[in-house]
Amino acid sequence: MPIDPALKAKQNLYEDTVIHYMGKEDGHVIVLSDDQAFTTQLRLTLAKELGLSSPNMLTALSDPHQLLRVLREVTPKHPAPILFLERIMGGQDLSFLVNQIKQAYNKLRIIILTTDVQRDRLMLLHEVGADNFIAKPVSVNTLIEKMAFTLKPQSKLGQAIDLAKSFLAQGKYAEALAACQKILALKPGSAAAYLVIGDTQRAMQDYEKARIAYETAAKSADLYLAPLQRLAEMYEELGDRQSQLRYLQKLDAISPLNVNRKVSLGEIHLAMGEPEKAEELFDKAMAQITKEAMDGISALSGRIAAIYADSDPVKAEKFLRNSLEVKGKYLSKGDIMLFNQLGISLRKQGRWKDAIIEYKRAIKIAPEDENIYYNIGMAFAEGGDFLQAKANLLKAVDLNPEIPNASPNIAYNFGAVFLQSKDRERATQFFRLALQLRPDFPAARDGLKRAGG
Numbered sequence: 001m002p003i004d005p006a007l008k009a010k011q012n013l014y015e016d017t018v019i020h021y022m023g024k025e026d027g028h029v030i031v032l033s034d035d036q037a038f039t040t041q042l043r044l045t046l047a048k049e050l051g052l053s054s055p056n057m058l059t060a061l062s063d064p065h066q067l068l069r070v071l072r073e074v075t076p077k078h079p080a081p082i083l084f085l086e087r088i089m090g091g092q093d094l095s096f097l098v099n100q101i102k103q104a105y106n107k108l109r110i111i112i113l114t115t116d117v118q119r120d121r122l123m124l125l126h127e128v129g130a131d132n133f134i135a136k137p138v139s140v141n142t143l144i145e146k147m148a149f150t151l152k153p154q155s156k157l158g159q160a161i162d163l164a165k166s167f168l169a170q171g172k173y174a175e176a177l178a179a180c181q182k183i184l185a186l187k188p189g190s191a192a193a194y195l196v197i198g199d200t201q202r203a204m205q206d207y208e209k210a211r212i213a214y215e216t217a218a219k220s221a222d223l224y225l226a227p228l229q230r231l232a233e234m235y236e237e238l239g240d241r242q243s244q245l246r247y248l249q250k251l252d253a254i255s256p257l258n259v260n261r262k263v264s265l266g267e268i269h270l271a272m273g274e275p276e277k278a279e280e281l282f283d284k285a286m287a288q289i290t291k292e293a294m295d296g297i298s299a300l301s302g303r304i305a306a307i308y309a310d311s312d313p314v315k316a317e318k319f320l321r322n323s324l325e326v327k328g329k330y331l332s333k334g335d336i337m338l339f340n341q342l343g344i345s346l347r348k349q350g351r352w353k354d355a356i357i358e359y360k361r362a363i364k365i366a367p368e369d370e371n372i373y374y375n376i377g378m379a380f381a382e383g384g385d386f387l388q389a390k391a392n393l394l395k396a397v398d399l400n401p402e403i404p405n406a407s408p409n410i411a412y413n414f415g416a417v418f419l420q421s422k423d424r425e426r427a428t429q430f431f432r433l434a435l436q437l438r439p440d441f442p443a444a445r446d447g448l449k450r451a452g453g
Contacts, residue, residue, distance in 0.1 A: 011141060014148035015050055021151050022052050028078035029058045032067055032094075033086040033113055038136060042084065045140050064094060071105055080107040082150060084134075087114040087125070090303060092296055095125055102129030109150045123255040127225050157187055164196045168203065176200045191220035195227055202234055210234060218250075225255060241268050259285045291330050298323040302338055309341065313348035320345060333366045343375050352383040370399035378413060386420040393417055404430060408438035415447050427451040 021027040029046065031039050039060050046052045059070055074081055083101070087094060098110055111132045112125055122133055132150045134143070152158075164179035177200055183193040198213035211234070217227035228251050235244040245268045252261055266281035301323035308316040320342040327335055339362035343355040359376045366372065377392035393414055396403050404411045415430030428451040434444035 011144070014141075014145045017148040017152050018046075018144060019050055019052065022046070022050075022054075022057055025080070026078050027057070027151075028074055028081040029084070030061065030067075030070060030074065030081055031058065031084040032061045032064060032089070033084065034062050034089050035086065035113070035136070038084075038113065038138075041138075041140070042143065045143055049140055049144065062089075064089060064092070064097065067097065067101070071101065071108070075105060075108075080109065082109045082111065082147065084111050084113055087112050087121075088299065090300065092300070093292060095121075095128070098125055098130050099128040111146060111150055120255065120257050123225070124257040127229075127251075127255050127258060157183065157190070160186070161190075161192045161196065164193070168196060168200050171203075173200050173204055189216075189220045191217040191224050191227070194220065195224075195230070198227065198230060202230070207234060207238065225251060228254075241272060244268065245272075257288060259288050262288070294326050294328070294330050298326045298335070298338070301326065302341070305341060305345070309345065313345040316345040317342060317349070331365055333369075336362050336366050336369055336372065339365075340371060340375055343379065347379055347382055352379040355379045368399055370396040370403050373399065374403060374410070377417060381413075381417050381420070386417055389417045390421040390423065404433055405437070408434045408441055408444065411437060412441065412444045412447065415444065415451070419447060419451050424451045 022029075029042070031042055033039055043058055043060070046057060059074065061067060061070060071081075085094060085097065098112070101108060102110065109131045110129060111134055112122075112130045113134050113136060114122075115136050122130075125133070132146050134146055138146075160179065160183050164176050164183065167173075167176035167179055176196060180193045180197045180200075183190050187193070194213045194217035198210045198217060201207075201210035201213060211231065214227040214231045214234075218224060218231075228247050232244050232247040232251065235241075235247065245265065248261060248265050248268070252258070252265065255261075262281045262285040266278040266285070269275075269281065270278035301319045305316040305319035305323065308319065320338055323338050324331065324335070324342070327338075339358050342358050346352070346355040346358065356376055356379045359372050359379065362369070362372050373392045373396040377389045377396065380386070380389035380392060404414050411430050411434035415427045415434060418424075418430060419427035428448060431444050431448040431451060434441055435448065438444070
């Protein structure tokens with residue numbers, strides 16, 4: 001397929017932006033991650049794809065406690081580094097670091113690494129200072145593009161907005177407003193332009209014009225938090241609690257995981273003589289922070305259980321049960337892996353009936369998860385009840401017809417269960433699939449012979 005010249009030109013522009021940053025702007029990359037594959041990919045992208053050969057261009061960390069020390073060492077020579085920050089490491093949510101380090105190092109650019117894209121969580125991270133996000137796994141081209149957009153606007157419009165912001169920073173209010181008008185001529189309704197207009201009018205203490213500009217920016221982009229934040233701050237400065245409350249409530253509706261904002265909302269309600277509303281918000285803030293703490297403890301227990309998984313299934317069971325007990329009423333579909341791990345630990349101890357009990361608990365949380373039914377089927381097979389095993393494997397296939405294709409071992413297990421339940425025709429199909437996925441699979445070849453295939 002021929003390469004699209006326009007796409008190639010864009011990719012070259014992204015590459016040039018990163019190369020210029022590293023070579024001409026004393027750039028430096030810090031990566032805090034326990035994902036060695038990503039760290040290696042980032043290092044190779046810089047060295048091989050971009051030809052950046054300096055051995056000191058990247059600092060890789062796997063311990064969050066080292067981050068502040070590294071920032072203190074790096075920033076005197078490289079005042080505006082890029083930080084790739086793993087959102088969760090070792091069961092610990094590192095989101096709290098974003099606000100702390102952004103306040104201490106305001107030129108730092110932060111790119112969050114995550115395997116999920118939960119909107120509420122990403123909104124909160126953006127609100128507290130994250131500049132960009134990468135959902136792993138990521139391609140080399142996308143990695144370069146994300147870096148380029150984090151470093152510098154990649155369009156004439158973005159550069160024009162930066163110019164307007166620079167005029168504002170210098171106190172050149174007329175020039176800033178004129179620059180914004182030019183932007184609006186290029187892109188009518190530009191939320192970013194109206195935000196700068198609002199900031200300029202606010203600096204000039206024309207609060208009504210600032211309000212109109214901020215409101216226009218907010219209407220132009222539904223999930224744009226900045227104008228609402230500015231409005232809440234402006235009315236706090238003016239002592240207008242009612243207006244401040246209104247905009248904080250709008251922010252809370254868009255980004256509901258911000259615990260500090262819930263406390264601020266409660267504080268305002270209390271000051272306005274509305275103690276019941278205040279207490280309700282304080283309770284929500286406590287529930288949110290408790291859930292986050294429980295998530296962290298649960299993830300840590302799960303990590304310890306994974307360490308014991310092969311060597312000591314009894315210890316693995318202990319920590320997995322602790323993980324599930326800690327979550328309590330906060331159990332969700334995201335915790336299904338813990339149930340699966342617990343079931344496997346119990347089966348390794350020969351306790352297949354106990355494993356089925358735990359899997360059935362998981363079904364109540366995620367009734368459409370085919371992996372749970374597969375694991376129940378395997379537990380029944382280990383107990384010699386092949387009819388129940390077959391019934392659960394059929395349920396797994398109903399939910400996801402592709403599950404036997406996931407690996408040769410899974411296909412073989414389907415074949416073995418169907419053979420034991422006297423369904424030779426279906427057993428033959430699964431053994432053939434296992435051999436198709438892995439031709440050198442002796443057990444599958446033997447199973448095929450026993451099935452008469």
